[in-house]
Amino acid sequence: MADATKRQGKLKRFLGEFKTFAIKGNMMDMAVGMIVGGAFTALVISIVNHIATPLMSVLIGIDFSEWTILLPQLYGSGGPNYLEIGLFLNSIISFIVVAFVVFLFVKAINKFHKKAEEKPVPAKPTKEEELLTEIRDILKSIRQGDGSSVL
Secondary structure: HHHHHHHHHHHHHHHHHHHHHHOOOOOHHHHHHHHHHHHHHHHHHHHHHHHHHHHHHHHHHOHEEEOOEEOOOOOOOOOOOOOHHHHHHHHHHHHHHHHHHHHHHHHHHHHHHHHHHOOOOOOOOOHOOOOOOOHHHHHHHHHOOOOOOOO
């Protein structure tokens, strides 16, 4: 009976933590990130497939998106099987583009956070300000009847 009560308490705490997590907006932030990430991935794939790959094939003279390796047929399988090396290269290019953009994004965010964390250092007083402060302190001590000799 004590185990059941203990499990119910743990379950309540777990559900309470989940509720706090969901209400704080973390879940919404993740959902928005997933949606934007999906759209960004589609954009990058389109750029690689429709712009980068054709440009590279013009510059290099080879259209590697069509590169394939014919695999031998085993056990009377249906049609021919291919290793699609060109599509794999497109995926590598997509990964590099996404990784680079994410790197730039994180770098910009870190720079922003660094600026927000930096507190402006108060300017050092000039020589004139230091002398005026000394004079002020001396005058205060004279007014208070210190009686000590200044000179």
